[in-house]
Amino acid sequence: VNRNFLVFSQRFNGGGAIIEKELAQGQRGEVKMAVKSREMGSEIFKIPGYRFAFAVQRPIFRSANKTFEVEITGPDMLKLKGNALNLIGQISSVPGVHSVRPDYQCGNPELSFIPRREDAARLDMGMQEIGDVIESLNAGKYLGEFNDQGEPIDFVLVQKKDGNKLSLDDYRSLPIWTDEGLMTHLGHLVDVEIESGPARIDHIGTDRAIKLTVQVKKDVAMQLVIDKVEKEVLVGARNDLGQEYGLRIGGSADELASTEKSLMNSFAYALGFIYLLLVALFSSFLRPFIVMLTVALAVSGSFLGITWNNLYQRGNILEILKEWKIPNAEAMAADWNWITFDILTQLGIVILAGIVVNNAILIVHQMLNNIKSGMEEREALLVSCQTRLRPIMMTVISSVFGMIPLAFGEGAGTELYRGMGTALIGGLGISTLFTLFLVPVLISLLADMGFHTRKEDLVKESLEAPVSSN
Structure with a gap:
């Protein structure tokens, strides 16, 4: 330090x-x-x-606060405050939550005058008359305006100021006369209580609201914590609230859900465009499915890569903690996620979909060229695998070594690309390993099932008419 x-x-x-x-x-x-x-x-x-x-x-391109909000809405501010206090304790106990901070702040003490409607009705006094009395007693009641030679002067009925503050008993014992000439006391018409009012009242739409800001631990994926809070806390809390009250997750969670939805749509569009391009390239609706299978293998490989890298880094972190003689080093290292499944990691998987299909395209396209040149189908497949092995391995090895600094590098900003680099390395490695064996096996299986590829299907007959001699 x-x-x-x-x-x-x-x-x-x-x-x-x-x-x-x-x-x-x-x-x-x-x-x-x-x-x-x-x-x-x-x-x-x-x-x-x-x-x-x-x-x-602060990381580049990422918010320094890994937070989301829990929004509680309803008509009664006191009930909202009580529910917020209960939720703070429940949410704080969810694994992965660092802290919970309410935006509700208590202001200065205030007097609340709660009407006794039945007692007021017996004396034929309405809420407006009681309100006028309380207003005159405190801030003063505006009566009208007097024009003194062109200068307006306000007439306000106020209590005589003698330097002494009114106590609760003074308010309750304040005499009030009705229109019928009967006398009563303010304490007979209202209940006077001392409360602490909010410093401000927030609204979402037309409803009053209190927001709880939930801070997520750095090494835990925010979406995982959001799902746990929704399932373990908010589902039960909604059942206890009335229909007039609302409870939802907002803030950064809305932005995260919108971003994930956009990424999922982008991934679906990428798969669709890749399939259509392969259909045009192979002139077949069946062969592209063999190539597209490598995308599923790549996604599985990316998850395996992230899991392996986390386990590897936890071992390194455990050695560091033991070197410093930190108590409970094993438990601290076990909860440490060096790589989380964040937005950039998901973006890496989308990019992966357009990269891994290249290996299978090389094998299938070379096989079709061999068939066009006159080779038998299985021989064309064997020669294609032999001739395309070196280009595939050269491409994959150069790509993997180029992304190693992203996955294992240290320094400012490296935490941004760890997930993307690891996902790309794991996806490329696993998909390439299976592509070299699985794609030829599936093509051979289709041939055994009767889906053959012949030279006549690939090479069109010449449509040129014979030239006539004069």
């Missing part, structure tokens, strides 16, 4: 630590930051009412 610091002001007290720049770089630096944050948090959490935040390097 370079130095510690404290900040004191009228509305904020806090502190922190600045780590040496050289020690905060690379994997060891990232682990050190997490360990230091955990140590400071465990101590600061013991201070009642203390709010804190840890400042870390």
Whole structure:
């Protein structure tokens, strides 16, 4: 630690630590930051009412706050506050949640005058008359305007100011005369209570709302935490709320859902365009399905690559933690996800769909060319695999080695591309391994089932008419 610091002001007290720049770089630096944050948090959490935040390097093209919001809407602000307090405890216990912060802030104490409608009705006093009395007692009641030689003067009925503040008993014992000349007290018409009102009242649409900001742990995928909160907390809470109240996940979760939907649509469009291009290339509706099978293998390989890289990095992180003699190092390393299935990782899988089909295209297209040249179908397939093996391996090896820095590199901004690089390496490796064996097997299987490819089907007869001699 370079130095510690404290900040004191009228509305904020806090502190922190600045780590040496050289020690905060690379994997060891990232682990050190997490360990230091955990140590400071465990101590600061013991201070009642203390709010804190840890400042870390902001990734490129990504929000520094890994948060989403839980929105509670309804007509009664007090009930919204009670439900929000219950949800804070339940959401905080969900694995992967770092903290939950409400946007509801208590303001200054206020007096609430709750009418006793039955007692007021017996004295033939309406809510408007009671409101006029309370308004005159506190802020003053506007009666009209007097024009004094062109200068308007407001007439306001106010209480005589004597420097003494009214107590609750003074409000309750305030005498009031009705239109019939009967006297009663304000405490007979209303219940006077002291409450703490909100500093502000937010609205979503026309409904009052309280928002809970949920901070997700850095090494946990946000969508996974959102699904857990929805299933374990919000489903049961909605059953306890009335029909007038709403409970939903918003904020960054809406943006994440919209982005994932766009990526899924892009992936579907990519598969569709690839299939149509293959149909035009092979002049067949059946052969493209063999090539498209490599996409499924690539997606499986990308997940295997992410899982393997996480296990590998957890081993490295565990060695670092043991070197520093951190308590519960095994548990801390086991919960560490070096790579998460974020938006860029999903984008890498979309890119993968257009890359992995190239290997199968080379095999099938060369086989068709061999058949055109007069080879028998199985011989053409064997020669195609032999001649295309080297180009396929050269392409895959160069691509994998080119993406190794993305998956395993250290430094500023590398956390952005870890998932994409790992997904591309895993998808290319697994799909290539299976493509070299699975594609020829499937083509041979189709031939055994009677779906043969003949030279006559590929080479068109000449349609030129014979030239007549004069």
